Amino acid sequence: MDNGIECTLSKFDDNTKLCGVVDMLEGRDAIQKDLDRLERWAYVNCMKFNKAKCKVLHMGQCNPKHKDRLGREWIERCPEEKDLGY
Numbered sequence: 001m002d003n004g005i006e007c008t009l010s011k012f013d014d015n016t017k018l019c020g021v022v023d024m025l026e027g028r029d030a031i032q033k034d035l036d037r038l039e040r041w042a043y044v045n046c047m048k049f050n051k052a053k054c055k056v057l058h059m060g061q062c063n064p065k066h067k068d069r070l071g072r073e074w075i076e077r078c079p080e081e082k083d084l085g086y
Contacts, residue, residue: 001041006030016049028066039071057081 002009007020007030018038020031042049051070055078058065068075 001038003041004037005034007034009034022064022066028064032068035068035070035075051075055081 007018010017010019018031018034020027022028022031038049049070051073054070054075056068056075057078065077
């Protein structure tokens with residue numbers, strides 16, 4: 001799952017988080033490439049991400065809030081997210 005991933009990938013039980021800095025277009029492109037890699041990994045391994053649970057959390061005041069997709073579906077934005085049930 002981690003092969004070729006450029007951003008930070010964290011895995012917990014049945015949760016996966018991808019984090020990256022988007023201060024330039026290269027950062028945005030790196031995150032999207034990693035999302036594409038994860039989608040391909042899931043397909044090759046006959047697995048699926050629960051896209052209804054996938055969320056994008058934009059942080060920072062100057063964040064350009066780019067839209068991200070997993071496969072062909074856009075990932076929903078959220079203003080906050082609980083971390084591991086806390």
